[in-house]
Amino acid sequence: xxxxxxxxxxxxxxxxxxxxxxxxxxxxxxxxxxxFQMNQDVVHSTCSEEGIDVLPYSEAxxxxxxxxxxxxxxxxxxxxxxxxYVAEQKEPQGYVxxxxxxxxxIFPVQACLYLGREQVQHVHNIIIAEENAELHIVxxxxxxxxxxxxxxxxxxxxxxxxxNAKISFTMIHTWGQxxxxxxxxxxxxxxxxxxxxxxxCMQPVKKIQMYxxxxxxxxxxxxxxxSVVIGTPGSTMDLGSRAVLSAKGASAELITRAITKGxxxxxxxxxxxxxxxxxxxxxxxxxxxxDGIIYAIPEIEGKVVGTELTHEAAVGKIAREExxxxxxxxxxxxMATATIIRGFLDVKITGLPxxxxxxxxxxxxxxxxxxx
Amino acid sequence: MLEISDxxxxxxxxxxxxxxxxxxxDGETHVLMGPNGSGKSTLLMAIMGFSTFNIxxxxxxxxxxxxxxxxxxxxxxxxxxxxxxxxxxxxxxxLGKLLAATSKKKEDEILALARTVNMDQFLSRDINxxxxxxEIKRSEILQLMMQNPDFVMLDEPESGVDLENIHLLGxxxxxLLEKEVQIVNRKKSxxxxxxxxxILDYVDANIGHVMCDGEIKCHGSPREILKEIKERGYKECxxxxxx
Numbered sequence: 001x002x003x004x005x006x007x008x009x010x011x012x013x014x015x016x017x018x019x020x021x022x023x024x025x026x027x028x029x030x031x032x033x034x035x036f037q038m039n040q041d042v043v044h045s046t047c048s049e050e051g052i053d054v055l056p057y058s059e060a061x062x063x064x065x066x067x068x069x070x071x072x073x074x075x076x077x078x079x080x081x082x083x084x085y086v087a088e089q090k091e092p093q094g095y096v097x098x099x100x101x102x103x104x105x106i107f108p109v110q111a112c113l114y115l116g117r118e119q120v121q122h123v124h125n126i127i128i129a130e131e132n133a134e135l136h137i138v139x140x141x142x143x144x145x146x147x148x149x150x151x152x153x154x155x156x157x158x159x160x161x162x163x164n165a166k167i168s169f170t171m172i173h174t175w176g177q178x179x180x181x182x183x184x185x186x187x188x189x190x191x192x193x194x195x196x197x198x199x200x201c202m203q204p205v206k207k208i209q210m211y212x213x214x215x216x217x218x219x220x221x222x223x224x225x226x227s228v229v230i231g232t233p234g235s236t237m238d239l240g241s242r243a244v245l246s247a248k249g250a251s252a253e254l255i256t257r258a259i260t261k262g263x264x265x266x267x268x269x270x271x272x273x274x275x276x277x278x279x280x281x282x283x284x285x286x287x288x289x290x291d292g293i294i295y296a297i298p299e300i301e302g303k304v305v306g307t308e309l310t311h312e313a314a315v316g317k318i319a320r321e322e323x324x325x326x327x328x329x330x331x332x333x334x335m336a337t338a339t340i341i342r343g344f345l346d347v348k349i350t351g352l353p354x355x356x357x358x359x360x361x362x363x364x365x366x367x368x369x370x371x372x
Numbered sequence: 373m374l375e376i377s378d379x380x381x382x383x384x385x386x387x388x389x390x391x392x393x394x395x396x397x398d399g400e401t402h403v404l405m406g407p408n409g410s411g412k413s414t415l416l417m418a419i420m421g422f423s424t425f426n427i428x429x430x431x432x433x434x435x436x437x438x439x440x441x442x443x444x445x446x447x448x449x450x451x452x453x454x455x456x457x458x459x460x461x462x463x464x465x466x467l468g469k470l471l472a473a474t475s476k477k478k479e480d481e482i483l484a485l486a487r488t489v490n491m492d493q494f495l496s497r498d499i500n501x502x503x504x505x506x507e508i509k510r511s512e513i514l515q516l517m518m519q520n521p522d523f524v525m526l527d528e529p530e531s532g533v534d535l536e537n538i539h540l541l542g543x544x545x546x547x548l549l550e551k552e553v554q555i556v557n558r559k560k561s562x563x564x565x566x567x568x569x570x571i572l573d574y575v576d577a578n579i580g581h582v583m584c585d586g587e588i589k590c591h592g593s594p595r596e597i598l599k600e601i602k603e604r605g606y607k608e609c610x611x612x613x614x615x
Contacts, residue, residue, distance in 0.1 A: 327443065
């Protein structure tokens, strides 16, 4: 067990709760390693698991000469104004996590990006799972309750999933209603590799816009994106995920559960089946509880005979019949509605360690307790 | 237990039930028969208070209290329970979670009860998603067992159920209706819709009613009515009674 994070003075108690909500455990219990960045300062970076490195970005680039070939390789520097902003930084921050060949972490690594001031927080992350390695990460991003206008988070993440390796990356966001967030991520998945990307946002945010891509270029590689979000009034969440299937047996699943109670949610998805023997499914289910917009844009693109791609999208309200079914068992209307919503958001992710599924469930449970 | 007077019910602006009068006393189980589309399920849904079923006239009294305009859950909390013929599928909501939310029982108690109706393997499945006819009925009876209502409404409990499971379901329904309790001491009441009458082997049904075109046309011994219907069909049964 690595030592406790002891340099996090200055984080108010309410923000500690927000970090816990994002799956971050400051005592490090149940975590094999930890990276903690407060604004632009790395306050903690450690890992007790043999075979897994957790390093600040700059230090990692100094330590491993070869790493420079992995930086800005999947996400182009000039992709947009946010990538350019990060690329121009003289002191780049962020983390590098490398799971060496055959390593395996039962307890996840936690990466905490905490925004405590009104400023732009920028990070560049590189995550590598070498051949036969299994790496689980929970990335908790949160801003302080006192952060007012103008805060923003720009994050570049590049994932490399080696042969028969696995990376699960679970992002739980607890931003404030004045924060803008622009993650830019991409992954390469080699033969027999699995990339799981999970995104949970139950709390208000001013704007989030992302469209990560998984390039499944190895035979029998797998990519699964799961998103569970609630759009509150004033929030705009433009969330996409893309899978490019370019090797036989490659498959992808893109699942979204979106609820709005006044916010705008754009749920994009794109699966491209480029060779024979590929398979993909895209699913977006949206509930409009009160006002708000859910705009689902599923795209499936088959380029050859022998790719099987499907999509399912549904946006609507909770059926009266379902609410009354539960009421007939004795739940009042409010409880019946909350029980149905909780079920709607209950996405069980295959291959995710229990600890991370519990973090996801707990973020949703907290939203349930506050009446969604 | 239940007293229905001059009840008129409409669905989508059309009157389906006309002038229904029905009195079910404590400890009594009544059986409702009638051709498809005659309004039997509508009556059960109206008694439970579902919003699609609009009460135009008349009253429903339950345990002496007027519940005609009462919300569904208030009726459930007062002791009404219903087994649906076609319950909705609720995406993501696990049967086990629903039972925990409605019964407040502990996980091991739920599991033990689920085992008695062979539903322990279904607790982690979305409610009613991909359930067979028999599984739906077993899920419904399990929910009723948790609820333990004083007045049980069953909409075709034997339809789509194989013979082995009819026995299992019938036994549980018998328990819910206190079949093992002496008639004089029996408190639980029931209203059961049946086409086949198989369920009559498992409950003590006191009175049968035949519903046609939204009206209760006749009353009598459940087995005698069933025998007549089997022999002559609903049309003759109805004509006979109208003479």
